Amino acid sequence: MSKLIIEGCPRLSGSVSANGAKNSVLPILAATLINAGENVIHNCPDLRDVDSAVNILRHLGCKVRREGKTIIVNSSNITRYDIPDNLMREMRSSVIFLGPVLARCGKSSMSFPGGCELGPRPIDLHIDAVKKLGVNVTESGGILECTAGKMTGKDIILPFPSVGATENIILLATACHGRTRIRNAAQEPEIDDLIAFVNKAGGMAARRGSEIEIIGTQTREHTEHTIMPDRIETATYLCMGAAVGGDVEVRNTYPQYVETITEALTQAGAEISVRKDIIRIKRDKPLGSIKPVRTMPYPGFPTDAQAPLMAAMLKARGSSIFLETIFENRYRHVSELMRMGADIKVAGRVAVVEGVTRLFGTKVRATDLRGGAAMCIAAMTAMGKTEIDDIHHIDRGYEKIENVINALGGRALRE
Numbered sequence: 001m002s003k004l005i006i007e008g009c010p011r012l013s014g015s016v017s018a019n020g021a022k023n024s025v026l027p028i029l030a031a032t033l034i035n036a037g038e039n040v041i042h043n044c045p046d047l048r049d050v051d052s053a054v055n056i057l058r059h060l061g062c063k064v065r066r067e068g069k070t071i072i073v074n075s076s077n078i079t080r081y082d083i084p085d086n087l088m089r090e091m092r093s094s095v096i097f098l099g100p101v102l103a104r105c106g107k108s109s110m111s112f113p114g115g116c117e118l119g120p121r122p123i124d125l126h127i128d129a130v131k132k133l134g135v136n137v138t139e140s141g142g143i144l145e146c147t148a149g150k151m152t153g154k155d156i157i158l159p160f161p162s163v164g165a166t167e168n169i170i171l172l173a174t175a176c177h178g179r180t181r182i183r184n185a186a187q188e189p190e191i192d193d194l195i196a197f198v199n200k201a202g203g204m205a206a207r208r209g210s211e212i213e214i215i216g217t218q219t220r221e222h223t224e225h226t227i228m229p230d231r232i233e234t235a236t237y238l239c240m241g242a243a244v245g246g247d248v249e250v251r252n253t254y255p256q257y258v259e260t261i262t263e264a265l266t267q268a269g270a271e272i273s274v275r276k277d278i279i280r281i282k283r284d285k286p287l288g289s290i291k292p293v294r295t296m297p298y299p300g301f302p303t304d305a306q307a308p309l310m311a312a313m314l315k316a317r318g319s320s321i322f323l324e325t326i327f328e329n330r331y332r333h334v335s336e337l338m339r340m341g342a343d344i345k346v347a348g349r350v351a352v353v354e355g356v357t358r359l360f361g362t363k364v365r366a367t368d369l370r371g372g373a374a375m376c377i378a379a380m381t382a383m384g385k386t387e388i389d390d391i392h393h394i395d396r397g398y399e400k401i402e403n404v405i406n407a408l409g410g411r412a413l414r415e
């Protein structure tokens, strides 16, 4: 089992590039199933979750090859509609294959994605929606069996703007007769990236605010798409710059999608400047406190950036308050941060961070993907060496994070 050894450093300086967005490439790889031809997807990050999605596509019969950052999926011949338990478990978000497998095969058989590190992840919104679109769903022994009847577009009102449910509905709707309309749909930028892909793949989908309309698709022989930059990866590197101090630049990103994070870091006293697709963060004086951070669906503050921002605020003057409204159990990084000397109190969905003057390197573990990123940030500001275990979580969403830390002048080693 590998681990990361990170040494505290006094100042960061350097420029790094954001990769393609994990939360965009995963649904788009699943979406290649709806286009029975060659799908060329550029700017794919090299991540464990992407490998898992590729394994599922191959299992279903797709021919997949990677050429650097480009993944080419030929989905002309699909030979199966089942996804075995071991492949479902490899990736938490494997449920995004439900809609596209059903759209393509009219049937699907897959196990429940199961529990995960962020608490139970129900899929009731996905199931209710596919039923409404004309799919018969049964469950036995943890296996979800779905058979499509005559699928017809409908109006679907989501009780909560679930990202995954919105994606599944969009993809299933491409195989429905007539028009599907999703109300209270998720508005995350990755949803727009998926819509852009669907339109290139011969479908017709459009979003107006919280409403998305989809009309069936016609297969194209060749589709090409470039994955948008990862806004959470961008936020993580900005939080590194804010936490340690210095002068850090993140290139190839979309600054407009991380405004809630740059706003919080500006409140804390960092100097942010934006030039086209580059964000630069400078911080020389100690950080101050920020307004309470409440995680919300987009365009609110992203739950995925909560842990990295919390890590950046551990040594800020005064107190910072976090309210997590999206996931239960998303404070698992807190006990690990406290092992390093952080002062954090959690009561239900609220966490209060009191700034401390010092953090100390010790042995900790990555409790989940973004919690792992938070441990890296804290380690970069701590005295001495921090040993981070269970870094497979970090590898799910960051391409060799140690290379980024070192490129910015930090000290990180994978053992």
Ligand code: UD1
Pocket: 022, 023, 024, 026, 093, 120, 121, 122, 123, 124, 125, 126, 127, 160, 161, 162, 163, 164, 165, 303, 304, 326, 327, 328
């Ligand atoms: C996606 C992102 C994840 C991000 C999350 C919220 C991907 C691959 N993952 O996850 O990084 O943290 O959005 O921005 O894009 N819920 C239900 N029933 C359902 C579906 C969801 O109760 O059927 C609940 C979940 O338990 C959770 C909340 O709704 O509490 C948000 O879930 P959702 O928006 O679906 O997140 P994901 O698509 O799983």
